[in-house]
Amino acid sequence: MRDGLRRSPKQLPPWLFYDEAGSLLFEAITTLPEYYLTRMERELLSMHAGGMIAQAAEGHRLRLVELGAGSADKTRTLLAAALAHQGEVEYLPVDVSASALEVACRRIEAELPGVTTRPVVADYTQGWSLPPSDGRTDGQPGGETDKYATVRELLLWIGSSIGNFEPEAAEALLRRINAAMQPGYGLLLGVDLAPCAGGKCVGELLAAYDDEAGVTARFNMNLLVRLNRELGADFDVDRFAHWAEWNARASRIEMHLESLCEQRVHIPGQGEDGLTVHFAAGERMHTENSYKYTLEGASALMARAGFPVVERWTDHGEWFAVMLGRKL
Numbered sequence: 001m002r003d004g005l006r007r008s009p010k011q012l013p014p015w016l017f018y019d020e021a022g023s024l025l026f027e028a029i030t031t032l033p034e035y036y037l038t039r040m041e042r043e044l045l046s047m048h049a050g051g052m053i054a055q056a057a058e059g060h061r062l063r064l065v066e067l068g069a070g071s072a073d074k075t076r077t078l079l080a081a082a083l084a085h086q087g088e089v090e091y092l093p094v095d096v097s098a099s100a101l102e103v104a105c106r107r108i109e110a111e112l113p114g115v116t117t118r119p120v121v122a123d124y125t126q127g128w129s130l131p132p133s134d135g136r137t138d139g140q141p142g143g144e145t146d147k148y149a150t151v152r153e154l155l156l157w158i159g160s161s162i163g164n165f166e167p168e169a170a171e172a173l174l175r176r177i178n179a180a181m182q183p184g185y186g187l188l189l190g191v192d193l194a195p196c197a198g199g200k201c202v203g204e205l206l207a208a209y210d211d212e213a214g215v216t217a218r219f220n221m222n223l224l225v226r227l228n229r230e231l232g233a234d235f236d237v238d239r240f241a242h243w244a245e246w247n248a249r250a251s252r253i254e255m256h257l258e259s260l261c262e263q264r265v266h267i268p269g270q271g272e273d274g275l276t277v278h279f280a281a282g283e284r285m286h287t288e289n290s291y292k293y294t295l296e297g298a299s300a301l302m303a304r305a306g307f308p309v310v311e312r313w314t315d316h317g318e319w320f321a322v323m324l325g326r327k328l
């Protein structure tokens with residue numbers, strides 16, 4: 001954070017958004033009329049869950065691993081389809097928040113008997129290790145009553161979370177994951193698509209990041225509230241404003257916090273850590289990128305990371321896509 005505030009232009013890392021208040025605000029964002037991403041992805045998952053699971057399984061038993069599972073709300077349709085496919089399902093949600101995982105797992109096990117949850121508390125950008133499969137290790141028969149000979153993993157990275165990574169970082173992460181996977185394992189990726197003729201327009205995209213009710217603005221400003229509370233900084237939140245813009249060249253939505261006047265902010269700390277930051281009037285501090293891909297761009301990225309696309313599902317206007325890749 002201090003490093004980012006010393007840079008020009010200033011920037012803060014987007015993972016800072018997700019303290020308790022920020023996570024609640026994000027949940028609220030996902031229900032906004034303008035934030036089509038969650039709604040469209042949920043629709044695609046519920047319409048095609050059976051096909052997604054069948055394509056990923058190719059006649060094998062699946063175990064589902066989800067990166068950044070959070071409340072795992074949209075995952076339930078996939079889990080239900082996996083239950084229909086194989087009777088029992090192992091589900092391994094990976095998330096930094098132990099409490100979010102606990103709530104999600106309890107709810108899933110209550111609602112979907114036959115699903116065994118095995119939460120993995122980890123920051124998935126830093127690597128993680130999965131517990132071995134539940135008595136049905138890779139390549140081993142699952143027992144006399146098991147009609148599936150082997151277990152395959154399907155990695156879920158949904159919610160357009162890939163968009164918050166620099167494309168090179170996303171590719172590097174997927175490559176690392178791919179290296180630890182067996183041939184035949186799958187990746188199901190949720191991708192928000194770039195504006196295009198016949199698809200969403202820039203105005204519709206921007207509205208998703210600058211909603212009427214101001215929830216995204218509160219989400220963005222919560223960064224300052226958090227720095228005040230946790231580091232004793234003295235940001236005056238009334239002197240900053242939420243700013244969202246479409247960067248067509250980089251194909252990303254950028255969120256910023258704009259200083260409404262010339263001001264100084266102090267962040268206390270020992271020695272070098274203490275910091276007084278000067279903001280010019282109108283100066284913007286960059287807080288988040290949300291990259292939007294073309295279908296071709298997303299397919300190419302997946303292929304470069306070792307997951308050539310075997311099928312993709314989109315809405316008629318191609319606003320959002322869910323893509324299935326498979327390690328060869």
Ligand code: AVI
Pocket residue numbers: 029037159160161162163164208209216288289290
């Ligand atoms: C979590 N992530 C996919 C969201 C997005 O759309 O990039 C975060 C977000 N930022 C503002 N609104 C939602």
